[in-house]
Amino acid sequence: MLEKWVQELKDGEQDLIAWRRHLHQHPELSFEETNTSAFIADQLRSFGIEVRTNVGGNGVLGFLEGGQPGRTIAFRADFDALPIQDEKDVPYKSTVPGVMHACGHDGHTAALLGVARVLSHNRETLKGKLVFIFQHAEEKPPGGAKFMIEDGCLDGVEAVYGIHLASEIPLGKIGLKSGPAMAAVDAFTIQINGKGGHGARPHQTVDSIVIGSQIVNGLQQVVSRRVDPIESAVLTIGVFQAGTAFNVIADKAKIEGTVRTFNKEVRKEVENEIRSIVKGLTEAYHAGYEIDYLNGYPSLVNAEAETERVRELVGRLYGADAFLDLKPVMGAEDFAYYLEKRPGAFIHVGARNEDERTHYAHHHPHFDFDERALLVSGHIFLALALEYLQ
Numbered sequence: 001m002l003e004k005w006v007q008e009l010k011d012g013e014q015d016l017i018a019w020r021r022h023l024h025q026h027p028e029l030s031f032e033e034t035n036t037s038a039f040i041a042d043q044l045r046s047f048g049i050e051v052r053t054n055v056g057g058n059g060v061l062g063f064l065e066g067g068q069p070g071r072t073i074a075f076r077a078d079f080d081a082l083p084i085q086d087e088k089d090v091p092y093k094s095t096v097p098g099v100m101h102a103c104g105h106d107g108h109t110a111a112l113l114g115v116a117r118v119l120s121h122n123r124e125t126l127k128g129k130l131v132f133i134f135q136h137a138e139e140k141p142p143g144g145a146k147f148m149i150e151d152g153c154l155d156g157v158e159a160v161y162g163i164h165l166a167s168e169i170p171l172g173k174i175g176l177k178s179g180p181a182m183a184a185v186d187a188f189t190i191q192i193n194g195k196g197g198h199g200a201r202p203h204q205t206v207d208s209i210v211i212g213s214q215i216v217n218g219l220q221q222v223v224s225r226r227v228d229p230i231e232s233a234v235l236t237i238g239v240f241q242a243g244t245a246f247n248v249i250a251d252k253a254k255i256e257g258t259v260r261t262f263n264k265e266v267r268k269e270v271e272n273e274i275r276s277i278v279k280g281l282t283e284a285y286h287a288g289y290e291i292d293y294l295n296g297y298p299s300l301v302n303a304e305a306e307t308e309r310v311r312e313l314v315g316r317l318y319g320a321d322a323f324l325d326l327k328p329v330m331g332a333e334d335f336a337y338y339l340e341k342r343p344g345a346f347i348h349v350g351a352r353n354e355d356e357r358t359h360y361a362h363h364h365p366h367f368d369f370d371e372r373a374l375l376v377s378g379h380i381f382l383a384l385a386l387e388y389l390q
Contacts, residue, residue, distance in 0.1 A: 005119070006378075008175070011169075012114055015117075016371075016374045020107050020374060021107075022039070027082075027099045028081055028096075030144070031140065032142075039077075043213060044242075047117045049062040050064075053328045055151050059074055059133070059136050059148040061153055062116055063129065064119055064131075067126060070128025070280070071129065073389070074154065075131075075133065076135055079105050080137050081101045081105065084363065085098050086366055087190070088366050091265060104167075106383060108141075115378045115382055115385075120383070127389050129158055133338075134266070135148055138333070138334050141297065142294075145334040146337050153174070154207075160338045160344035163346075166352075167359065167369055168361070169350035171350045171352060172318065173324050174325070174349055175323075176377070180301050181326065182299065183334070184297060187258050187259075187293075188259070189291070190212075191252060192253045192254075192288075194249075194250070196248065196252075199249055202311070205247050205249040208253035209253055212240060215277060216279060216332060219277060222270055229263070232328070232330075233260065233270055235254070236257055239256035241254045257336050259274075297333065297336050297337065300335060300339060301340075306345040
């Protein structure tokens with residue numbers, strides 16, 4: 001049965017590539033993906049799949065009932081792009097200035113559309129139901145997954161799987177990590193409200209730059225001196241903005257940063273330490289402050305049983321050497337929200353080859369991938385469907 005499905009997928013490979021390239025040429029930013037949503041919905045309807053649109057925003061759901069009753073599983077693909085200028089010299093280069101698919105979401109969507117078409121042609125052999133989750137806004141917290149879940153995308157679903165194309169993994173290799181695999185991500189903005197004045201009369205001012213510098217130094221000690229060294233945490237300052245002239249003491253300064261953790265207690269501890277340091281230093285230097293602290297995606301935790309299922313499946317399809325036991329990473333993914341609600345796994349599919357054009361990191365202006373990875377992704381989805389619904 002799987003061989004027949006995979007052959008159908010291969011027969012439609014040029015459609016997968018065409019869909020991917022269409023999406024690549026017409027990217028849309030997070031929470032703005034109206035045309036992309038419409039494109040996906042139109043394709044699903046053309047396969048004879050029941051469609052629900054505007055799920056939690058711009059999300060799209062496809063529902064496929066098998067010929068017999070059985071389990072219900074979900075596959076997810078994301079489809080938002082990034083605010084990056086596409087610098088590749090390819091025929092399918094982005095036509096939207098300053099916006100591109102630099103993380104493979106166009107490929108995720110194309111692969112899942114191909115899977116949906118194959119399974120729709122074979123629905124009578126399925127025992128159960130498939131939910132195809134096409135998710136908006138993965139790249140921008142609070143993310144689309146949270147809103148789609150609140151709008152019922154997991155209702156009745158027993159297990160959920162997602163796939164991510166990976167430019168750091170060679171084509172033909174599939175990676176996965178059981179348990180905590182990706183970090184929780186938080187973001188914060190600190191505004192220091194001092195008192196500006198003339199650079200020659202500092203005693204009449206409250207210097208927001210000096211205070212901000214003390215805060216940045218203090219924050220560097222949160223992980224090294226407040227977090228158990230056995231635990232993992234990252235605190236990074238990415239923005240420090242203040243001042244308008246060389247001889248003017250700035251009255252305001254802005255600091256922005258991110259926190260990455262795996263442990264929920266550590267996550268809260270780091271937030272509390274940041275708030276305490278900012279409060280203490282601003283009070284000591286007679287300044288005011290404002291903090292905007294966003295708790296973003298939770299840590300992504302792959303279920304042990306589902307991870308083992310994928311390991312065995314990859315071994316049967318491609319051989320044991322094709323499976324990679326990945327290390328946890330401090331990157332984040334809002335697929336974590338699905339895994340908080342249902343067992344499942346987030347699978348990394350190798351998408352680089354010998355061509356250096358496939359070696360660029362995710363979120364790079366030259367990011368691209370080997371399009372044969374679309375078939376590999378579809379193959380895995382189809383094999384999982386067979387596992388559950390046959």
